[in-house]
Amino acid sequence: MPKEKGQKVVAQNRKARHDYHIEDTWEAGLVLVGTEVKSLRAGRASLQDGFAEVDDHEVWLQGVHIPEYTQGTWTNHAARRKRKLLLNRTEIAKIERKITDKGYTLVPLQLYFKDGRAKVEIGLARGKKAYDKRHSLAERQANREQEQAVQRRLKGHTD
Structure with a gap:
């Protein structure tokens, strides 16, 4: 049973809605290490240069900046590492079909905690x-x- 209830927004990508036509959105879980979660709970993240890509039937989030945890030790994480997104196989297949069309990309729109778990909202986007x-x-x-x-x-x- 999660301790937290509701949704707490950590970061939004407002520029994405300005630069792209968002055609479809999905909510995905994130595979994170402990210091990344602590840094996110402190409300520190940037989706500015982020994008997602499909590689070998897995979706990866790249370019998202989660700064190092200030009280972290040698176990701290890299700020801009690749992070795996957790989606259903059918959702990944649907995304793969749509991404193959020319001009489409996956853009992170929002990073938030939902019932204590880190989630990211990604959108299928076409550039404006x-x-x-x-x-x-x-x-x-x-x-x-x-x-x-x-x-x-x-x-x-x-x-």
Whole structure:
């Protein structure tokens, strides 16, 4: 029975949603060593340059920076080592089929603890072009202005 309940977010990759069209997401467990878990519990991690790849029917997370544990000794871990992701065989097969299409990649979106266990949310992503990024920014700004106008109207302010 886990001691913790709920979900505690350690790191998010906000830039991934800006740079990529996320088409599908999966939740995967992580194979970690003890000092990595302690460092994550302290809330220290970066998903900035992270990506995942399928190698011999296994999914590996690379480029994710989990800094060394400050109270660690010679047993400390390497900050940017490859980490195995725990997924079902059917999920891995589905990911492999989709990755073979040109232009798709696996990107870590969020790193969190769920009921005391470290999890990572990975997304199947296709890169955005510069004009797609500008379009999504303009769309978000228009929605924000529209919401503000509705709130002003509800409060009785006239423009």
